[in-house]
Amino acid sequence: MTQSLSQLPQSAAVDPRDRPLRVGVLGFGGLGQAAARVLAPKREMRLVVAADHLGFAYDGAGLDPDRCIEVYGAAGTLGALPEIGERCDRSIEAAIAAAQDVDGYFLALPNLPNTFMASVVDQFIASGWRGVLVDALKRTSAMEQIIERRDRLAAAGITYLTGCGATPGLLTAAAAIAAQSYAEIHQVKITFGVGIANWEAYRATIREDIAHMPGHSVESARAMTDEEVAALLDRTNGILALENMEHADDLMLELAGICDRDRVTVGGVVDTRNAKKPLSTNVQVTGRTFEGKISTHTFTLGDETSMAANVCGPAFGYLKAGTALHRRGIYGLFTAAEVMPQFVR
């Protein structure tokens, strides 16, 4: 008799009588470190391996996030952790090989260059490892590269969930739910608000935002001096208004059959002179009901929730859901708009 998925939280997927899921995190910058902290109190998941570009650390008994963050901060790599760390080239490949018993990985890697995540996926496919992979990719063009690998992922016995952060991710999934009220979707509009008191603490992020502005590119923004950035911000009173950003929410909602991708827009307002957000991050789904009424559902994130909370929480929620699929032999590629994330305790 087939067991219902709804029984999985109590049984196959993550049985408290069983062992917690063994989880890996690739990338140990801000996002990877937050992921380690998110996992620390969980009973259903245990962080056993984490890698950066200079090395990795593996401990089947579980990694201590404070210790990892301390050593990474001091030595620049988790490879410097005594006994459990290993400095190496090709650290991702080495980590996968060392930690064969890992159930799933959160790929918390910066996708630089834009083909990097796809190359990591190829390493997983080549390694023979089977399990669940979750990414929090942003750009549509990067996700298209992952989608090209759909059949190879399925053949390798990997269940891959893409776009599982905040946007794409949390907000895309909320849009997929909201769409259900409508016969036709006219627009999905994602708007994020970011407030930072002092832009100089976020030089890389601000340049990444500037790269999205008209007349700028990743290269031109990176080449700007601090004085040039400050001068630009003076002209805008510290506000960066971003429109029509390349975000894979559009591709995901199109793949889910909800609307054509050109009806999905992502933009935001970054205030570089106030810690308070200039607006609350939200997604608005506008459509026509079967009676012919035009209306808009809105999903709004609480201002006190950080980017780290809104990315890492969903990422592990999708990793848990992906594990339930994997244990049923369901492999291949899914997006965050197609699978309901499961709450991780």
Next chain:
Amino acid sequence: MTQSLSQLPQSAAVDPRDRPLRVGVLGFGGLGQAAARVLAPKREMRLVVAADHLGFAYDGAGLDPDRCIEVYGAAGTLGALPEIGERCDRSIEAAIAAAQDVDGYFLALPNLPNTFMASVVDQFIASGWRGVLVDALKRTSAMEQIIERRDRLAAAGITYLTGCGATPGLLTAAAAIAAQSYAEIHQVKITFGVGIANWEAYRATIREDIAHMPGHSVESARAMTDEEVAALLDRTNGILALENMEHADDLMLELAGICDRDRVTVGGVVDTRNAKKPLSTNVQVTGRTFEGKISTHTFTLGDETSMAANVCGPAFGYLKAGTALHRRGIYGLFTAAEVMPQFVR
């Protein structure tokens, strides 16, 4: 090679090159009639059978909703439809037997008495029919009866999705998504707003609402005369404020492992003297992030969306998702908080 679920909208689940899903609707009151209208323009689903308590109509080529509503209004039963209608006792049993090729049913039946839906489920289990069933049940105690039938549904080859309307349903699923940002959920608060210009057009609904008020019951509310209802509404300026209603959102979020059911509340405000809603229907999810911040995500429905749109749209979205599960041999019981609904084109 296992096919990925993300390919299902284009292939196994509902392939436009293939045939549309054959759908049935049980119950032909306001909700069943709206369901027929929702389905009319869909390419991926076709309404082929509908039943009321006095008869049913079945046409493999598809039922015309206008014609069905007209005949039902005039004759009181779909059984009066020439050629395709049949008046009968035990009309649900007869409809199931007559329409063996139906892929899935939306159970748009009023659950009166509180054990009625469970008895319908028993009829499906006994019939030998295999497919997808979707309900829009409200009360926790009614859903508990369905959940008791989990193993029998799985053994019968039925994929049953419960609580797939607006609340429970759309709002519960949105709450399950919103919960992902938090390490712990403190409260899920669902509040609905209803505005009606003239309560006398909704005598039964108003009495149902009064039954939820302190000091009232289903029996006492039903026994009230129109003068007594009018007097009550005069005392409240036409406002019915409902708190701590018995809604299965609590059970569904508990089963999904999101929070204990006592942290979930459902209430609403009904203005019986204004068509404008006194407030927008919404769900607020309050929790603590991994950094210790307390915050609230909010999902708000557009005021122009009707109850019918917010119930029937999700119901068929879950029926489509349920079909993908059924075609993979995944049977048993699921709630709307565990499965991502699929948009029906």
